[in-house]
């Protein structure tokens with residue numbers, strides 16, 4: 083274990099991290115630092131919190147794959163995941179990662195850090211929830227380490243992060259399911275203009291002219307993530323293509339759902355959400371293979 087100074091501690095194993103957390107119950111984990119470095123109150127000084135860097139813990143950089151899942155350590159960077167992803171993942175995740183910041187910043191942003199920002203939600207949690215991913219959390223605040231696996235969406239309640247002090251995101255478990263229709267949209271800039279930005283992650287299966295397995299996660303950076311129940315119930319088993327009149331009616335129902343369930347969504351965000359869902363619905367058409375067969 084290294085101590086750069088009495089504010090910055092660098093454990094090398096999960097056990098050392100556990101001991102560090104037990105001795106320093108008020109700390110902040112430092113992953114890639116892209117979010118923390120904007121907050122000057124956290125820079126090492128006599129008044130700042132203890133910083134526990136995760137940079138030397140090898141277990142957190144591991145990536146493993148079996149037939150059903152890819153397990154990604156929380157210190158894997160977004161660029162690394164993008165590299166691995168071209169072999170394993172679908173377009174929804176790849177589009178999300180390639181639309182995140184610039185190449186240089188993506189070398190810093192870690193998966194754990196992108197999920198654990200306190201008061202702002204970026205694009206990765208919504209996409210991972212749309213892919214039915216889960217996280218392994220380890221509670222380091224007790225003498226025995228306790229581990230549990232929960233779906234990504236259970237990490238948040240509206241705009242709140244539910245990660246308790248002493249808990250580390252160890253890894254993310256991503257199922258290798260495929261869907262033949264997926265869309266990622268980020269309208270606006272989540273960093274410069276979070277209150278007008280809307281981020282959509284949508285997936286469905288098109289089976290000849292029927293839709294099923296539908297999921298939509300909408301992220302409003304300052305208001306939180308909304309998993310729509312209206313969209314799957316309106317679209318499940320529906321014949322495609324969807325005529326414009328129906329698409330407009332479904333988009334209005336989505337806005338009513340947002341108004342009922344989310345606080346802090348601005349009028350511009352609602353209008354954007356309405357237009358993005360309409361655009362997605364117009365794009366859902368029978369696959370070319372199916373059209374070729376009936377012609």
Ligand SMILES: Cc1cc2nc3c(=O)[nH]c(=O)nc-3n(C[C@H](O)[C@H](O)[C@H](O)COP(=O)(O)OP(=O)(O)OC[C@H]3O[C@@H](n4cnc5c(N)ncnc54)[C@H](O)[C@@H]3O)c2cc1C
Pocket residue numbers: 110111112113114115116117118119156157181182183184187190191192193194195196197198199200204205206245249250251252272273
């Ligand atoms: C210029 C710029 C552009 C950006 N553009 C985008 C964008 O387009 N889309 C987007 O989605 N995001 C974007 N981001 C945001 C980025 O995703 C966040 O800054 C994210 O927090 C980065 O992760 P990090 O590894 O740098 O986290 P850090 O800054 O190190 O940590 C962030 C928070 O997570 C906690 N934490 C970190 N790892 C763990 C863990 N394993 N377990 C528990 N808690 C942990 C830390 O304690 C801290 O509170 C951008 C950021 C910058 C600086």
